Amino acid sequence: MTLTRQLSAQDAFELVNARIAFEAIDRTWRLAAYVKNAFDEDYFINILESGVETGKPEGFLAPPRTYGLQFSYTF
Numbered sequence: 001m002t003l004t005r006q007l008s009a010q011d012a013f014e015l016v017n018a019r020i021a022f023e024a025i026d027r028t029w030r031l032a033a034y035v036k037n038a039f040d041e042d043y044f045i046n047i048l049e050s051g052v053e054t055g056k057p058e059g060f061l062a063p064p065r066t067y068g069l070q071f072s073y074t075f
Contacts, residue, residue, distance in 0.1 A: 008057035040065040
């Protein structure tokens with residue numbers, strides 16, 4: 001393993017996403033709540049190992065915890 005590869009390694013982590021939805025019996029509407037990255041883990045989604053300019057790996061952090069509601073209606 002090269003030095004660059006060692007610098008770009010990241011520790012193991014757990015990623016938890018959840019979604020729950022309620023739907024009308026006639027299926028005309030649906031309400032859902034969701035959360036992504038529930039424990040707000042910091043991790044890289046992409047690591048660039050070239051390091052041509054800086055001499056060290058660079059990367060992009062994953063989005064932080066996000067959550068919301070979704071409502072849909074069918075007519």
